[in-house]
Amino acid sequence: MNLAPEYKARLDKALEHSGQRSTKQREHIFSVLLEKRDHPTADEVYARAKSDMPTISLATVYNCLETLVETSLIRQVNFEREPTRYCPNLTQHAHFYCRESGEIVDIELSDEAIETLMKALPKGFSARHIDIAYDGKCNGCHD
Amino acid sequence: MNLAPEYKARLDKALEHSGQRSTKQREHIFSVLLEKRDHPTADEVYARAKSDMPTISLATVYNCLETLVETSLIRQVNFEREPTRYCPNLTQHAHFYCRESGEIVDIELSDEAIETLMKALPKGFSARHIDIAYDGKCNGCHD
DNA sequence: GCTATTATTTAGAATAATTCTAAGTCTCAT
């Protein structure tokens, strides 16, 4: 649970910018997300967070995750009605959900791909964000 | 609540093909979806369905919607953790969610756009489906 | 450094969409 100084600085700046305080818990949850760069649910984050900070509560995990999402330090990812997942990868990417293994994989997207999708919008529509979710079989789950 | 013969035929065929029975309730829920071609939640479908079929239950609405989705007669649409919505438009399209009005608008997608996205997948990945959700401001909600 | 103010954390209760259960009803092949 040590947040590299560059990330600590990024966190503090983002929190200050939005008028929120830097706390041990927020720092720790951010570090948990950065440590293993997958897409854990709030429960999984809670489990991981507890090993270094046994007194943290699930409510705080939800609160911290919400704060980190609001300040654009992490992203939220949803598949159908499954529990929300959290992603520390801030680059432009889509998500691939493997129906076999349940794994979630980042799919990098070119600016061109995003451009194509933006051009599909009718006149007068402006999108702040596009969420792209593939589902199928990943490379590890062949026939 | 009259299902045009072509849709009745499509429903019966799809149900038969998957070894399920054609029932008044399934027919009615299908017709409700087709009548007003928006993106209602299960509760909204329930409310609409009750006016012509007052004894239908919410559980049945959920069951019927699930059956219709499984047989590819309608689509399911999710935005974040909001209640699931249902869409009778089977053409290839994305969804635009307007943060102002809450409206959900179908965005038709060219084969080219889908191709571009499919090409973004690394080797060994095969997608059965791509879910694309825009969010922003629609044409009716300008500054 | 102390203190007051305000934000944050916490445990547990509450919420809400959806699924499950078990009993009753309907459909359809025989």
Add this chain to the structure above:
DNA sequence: ATGAGACTTAGAATTATTCTAAATAATAGC
């Protein structure tokens, strides 16, 4: 027409998430 299995139904159960209210911690002003 009958029986087996499918479907519907009301209500209970589930579960991810949010809310509540009290305890604790962070910061600004002294």
